[in-house]
Amino acid sequence: MTQPHSLYIGLMSGTSLDGIDAVLAQIGSNGEASAVEAVSRPFSPELRKALFELQSPGSNELHREKQAGNALALAYAEAVRELLKKANLQPSHIAAIGAHGQTIRHQPDLGDLAYTHQTLNPALLAEKTGIDVIADFRSRDLAAGGHGAPLVPAFHAQQFVEDKNLAILNIGGIANLTLLPRTGEVTGFDCGPGNMLMDAWIQEHQGNAFDENGNWALQGTVNEILLAKLLSDPFFKKAPPKSTGRDDFNLRWLQEKIGNENHHTEDVQATLLHLTAHSALEALVHHAPQTQKLIVCGGGARNTALMNLLKVKAQHLFEVPLEISTSDSAGIDPQLVEGLAFAWLAWAHKEKRPANMPAVTGAKGPRILGACYPA
Ligand SMILES: Nc1ncnc2c1ncn2[C@@H]1O[C@H](COP(=O)(O)OP(=O)(O)OP(=O)(O)O)[C@@H](O)[C@H]1O
Numbered sequence: 279m280t281q282p283h284s285l286y287i288g289l290m291s292g293t294s295l296d297g298i299d300a301v302l303a304q305i306g307s308n309g310e311a312s313a314v315e316a317v318s319r320p321f322s323p324e325l326r327k328a329l330f331e332l333q334s335p336g337s338n339e340l341h342r343e344k345q346a347g348n349a350l351a352l353a354y355a356e357a358v359r360e361l362l363k364k365a366n367l368q369p370s371h372i373a374a375i376g377a378h379g380q381t382i383r384h385q386p387d388l389g390d391l392a393y394t395h396q397t398l399n400p401a402l403l404a405e406k407t408g409i410d411v412i413a414d415f416r417s418r419d420l421a422a423g424g425h426g427a428p429l430v431p432a433f434h435a436q437q438f439v440e441d442k443n444l445a446i447l448n449i450g451g452i453a454n455l456t457l458l459p460r461t462g463e464v465t466g467f468d469c470g471p472g473n474m475l476m477d478a479w480i481q482e483h484q485g486n487a488f489d490e491n492g493n494w495a496l497q498g499t500v501n502e503i504l505l506a507k508l509l510s511d512p513f514f515k516k517a518p519p520k521s522t523g524r525d526d527f528n529l530r531w532l533q534e535k536i537g538n539e540n541h542h543t544e545d546v547q548a549t550l551l552h553l554t555a556h557s558a559l560e561a562l563v564h565h566a567p568q569t570q571k572l573i574v575c576g577g578g579a580r581n582t583a584l585m586n587l588l589k590v591k592a593q594h595l596f597e598v599p600l601e602i603s604t605s606d607s608a609g610i611d612p613q614l615v616e617g618l619a620f621a622w623l624a625w626a627h628k629e630k631r632p633a634n635m636p637a638v639t640g641a642k643g644p645r646i647l648g649a650c651y652p653a
């Protein structure tokens with residue numbers, strides 16, 4: 279018999295490659311989810327380096343990928359241990375873990391040979407935690423002709439309900455939008471780079487992992503010519519379903535666009551901040567001009583300069599005033615939304631409920647996502 283509430287753990291390590299968000303979630307019999315406890319752990323420098331190096335082709339990849347999958351499983355297991363300790367719970371209290379793994383390739387446009395790969399050894403994670411692990415959430419949607427991403431729109435639709443034309447913008451390494459009109463179909467798609475290029479540029483030139491509150495970008499001036507060049511990438515004009523990743527947007531892509539032009543490094547950072555805000559809002563106004571409220575989540579919601587820029591730009595792009603807030607306003611820490619979503623996806627798998635949205639991913643139909651590794 280289904281319990282009225284069950285406890286699930288969601289483990290997310292996204293395209294920013296910053297670390298692991300582990301969320302303990304209480305999930306009701308209709309899928310209503312709330313975060314009970316959370317732990318965020320940065321990757322060790324060795325693991326981050328190994329995962330980063332796997333993002334582009336290199337030698338002896340198979341061995342390095344399997345090693346990184348094991349190391350990530352061990353790091354996930356540590357995060358689970360810390361989470362259980364914090365919540366004073368035992369593994370037997372947890373129905374299942376939903377583990378995303380680390381995306382190292384995303385190639386959804388290869389027809390029948392399309393693939394996406396999230397590195398992780400789920401068997402090792404099940405062994406180390408003594409909890410059922412659900413992993414590999416994207417493959418089944420791809421097998422059904424979809425992109426396998428983004429997956430969070432189904433969770434957003436369940437979680438964020440308002441009597442308004444609503445949209446959710448996740449600003450992780452990559453940014454993605456979920457469109458939740460008051461009436462009509464839920465849709466969603468990746469809209470371009472989120473924090474990834476800003477992170478890469480500041481890392482390269484200042485040695486910092488990210489540009490806290492956009493402070494460095496604020497010291498520069500946006501270069502409109504470079505911005506237009508970046509925005510001319512065909513991805514921005516592509517019609518959904520669409521998804522992207524480090525395969526498309528990375529430091530090499532940026533350097534190619536810059537070519538041998540000379541720019542102050544802080545001007546490039548300012549331009550990248552505008553690129554993230556502009557591409558997301560352009561996509562929103564193009565696909566859902568009637569949107570009344572935009573909820574922002576992901577690490578980018580913590581970037582005050584980015585939040586301010588979204589508000590300023592929206593005034594020029596939208597005819598009706600667009601209310602913009604972070605997901606804190608809906609009671610969810612922006613950094614925990616994806617982790618909570620993967621706890622929910624594990625719940626959906628256990629309940630044998632399809633969790634992809636064919637209107638979002640382009641899959642032939644609804645599919646049950648993930649594969650289970652029993653404890
Ligand atoms: N105070 C802050 N100022 C600026 N940027 C911030 C701040 N806090 C977090 N960030 C950004 O958020 C990023 C982490 O975001 P998040 O955890 O949502 O990424 P992710 O899980 O890798 O995302 P996804 O899977 O959606 O691509 C950091 O790399 C950083 O760029």
Ligand SMILES: CC(=O)N[C@H]1[C@@H]2OC[C@@H](O2)[C@@H](O)[C@@H]1O[C@H](C)C(=O)O
Nearest residue numbers: 293381384427428429430450452454
């Ligand atoms: C292939 C992949 O890992 N995609 C991620 C990435 O990070 C953000 C965006 O690109 C989104 O499409 C997806 O993650 C979230 C969790 C999703 O599937 O909805």
